[in-house]
Structures are given as C-alpha cells and as structure tokens.
Amino acid sequence: MRILFLLFAILPIIEIALLVKVGGIIGGWNTIGIVILTAFIGAYFVRREGIQTLQTAQMKMQRGEMPGKEMVDGLMLAVAGVLMVTPGLITDTLGILLVLPGTRHVIAQFVSKNMQLRVVTATSSQQGSPFSGADPFAQKRDENGDVYEGQYTEKSQDDDDTPRIR
Template identity: 45%
Template sequence: MLPVLLLLFILIPVLELSLMIHVGGVIGTWNTVGLVIFTAVVGGSLVRSQGLETLHNVRAKLANGETPGKEIVEGMMLAIAGVFLVLPGFITDFIGLLFLTPITRAPIAAFMFKRMRVNMVNQGQFNQSGHNPFSSNGSGPNDHNTFEGDFERKSEEVKPEHRIDDKDNSER
C-alpha cells in the first residue's frame, strides 16, 4: 500500500505540472492560471450547493426512519471533490468534477457503498442474529449480567461499627 501511495504522490504532481505547462504553451500562462483559479472558485460554490442538497436528503431519510448510507458516501465524495477542485491542476479538477456531478457521483457512490457493506459483513461487523450491539434496550445476550454504577475508593479505615459482617448478610 505504501509504494502505491508514494507513486501517487509523485506521479500525480508530475502529470499535473506537465499538463499545465502544455496547456500554458497552448493558451498562455495567464489564461492557464485564470482557468485554474476559475475551476477552484466555481467548484467550491458547486460543492457547497451539492453538499446542502445531500444534507437535505440525509435529513429526509432520517425523518422517514431509513438509513442514509448512500447519502453519507455521497457527502464524503463531495468533500473529496472539494479538495480536488481546490488543488491546482486539471487532472484533480477532472476527478473532482466526476465526484461533484450527480450523474457520475450516484453510480460511484452506489458502488462504494456496496463495497463498504460487503467488507463490513465479511469482517463480522454485522451480527447474523439481527441483534444490534449498539442498542440499549436490554435485548443483548448478556444484558441481565450488566450493572451500571459509580464507585469511589477511600483510603480511610472503616470503623468497626460500620463494617458489614458476613452473618449480617446471611440474615437479610
């Protein structure tokens, strides 16, 4: 995994620089700089509007009692798109636009969500009995053995008249 990341951190900037130099030679340096700034500004405003729409969809699904899994993946993709659009370069702008446009974002999000669910099931994150390990409704297998409370250690000696004897406990 490390060699792949290292390759990406070296390869992508080199490709971005070579493409910007080529585009700068064709349309001019200042036009290239203006285009990079323009894509960052327009991309940022589009990410904001698409993010608000995705947030509205998440709230609607939650209000209906549904799990907004795909919408959360789309929200993560929008955040990644925002980062890619702010980074200078045309390759990252293209990837950012792929994640930003709803037509291309929806199938990518559906694929990623399906992969995430498959990985969670394979790693045992979902229990096959249907029991939700995060619920606190007392339906867990060991809930009858669970006690909640606070304790405090005191370093003081307990006076003999305040001690509990074993025979006092047996009489109760």
C-alpha cells in the same frame, strides 16, 4: 499503499507537466485563469450539492431512516471539494466527476462494491491467522444468549450490614 504513492508522488508531477504543456499551447495566464475558474465553479457546485444532500439526510433522519446514501454522497462531495481547490487540471476533472450527481453515484457504487470485496477477502483470509482466537472484548452471555452487565451490591445478614460491591 500503491494508491497513496501515486497520489502524493506521481500525480503532482503529472499535474505540473500538464500545466506546463497547456500553458505552452494557450498561454500561462490563460492556464492560471482556467485553474482559478474551475476552483470557483467547483466550490459553488460542491456547496450546492452538499446543501441538497444535507437536506435529504435530515428528511430521512426525521422519518427514522438511516441516511447511508447521503453519508456516502457527503464524503464524495468533501473529496470533490478538496480536488477542486487543489491546483491542476487532472484533479479538477476528478473533482467535477465527483460533484456531478450521475457520475458521483456510479463512482460510489463502484467504490462500495470494491470495499465489500476487500472486506470479505480480508475476513476470510484472517480465519487461519494466529490472532483468530476468542475476542477479548466479547460480551459474556448466559445460557439463553442474554447479556447482563452492571454492578450490584450484596448484603449479608451475618455481617454488620455493610454492602459489598462485586
């Protein structure tokens, strides 16, 4: 929740202050030119890296492998694209870090470790909660642990041979 507050409230204020400061140093038109140029360069790199990631994912799927790393890369590239198109110098810097393969992989490893830690922490803290009872959506299993699902009809000999669905 704090991260969302920082992203939507404080980051735009910092971006505007930085753009005004840079505009005072190098000029307003030069600052606008840099922002537009970084948006075009970022869009080019996001497209190039995205196509390469998509091709790698397709090759893995053809071999029957799960393209997990490529899915994370695709998500990071989508975030990088949004950051690069957003006007500002800080968002452009973050976008460039996500577009470059070396830094993107380092950030992806950090995020995945952080997510794993949160998942483990969240599941271990929920064990004592009042909602930790039986799962109402769990599948019913027989004594061997097998799951059997479906409908069947039962025909009785003593009736008029009308099937009954149970």
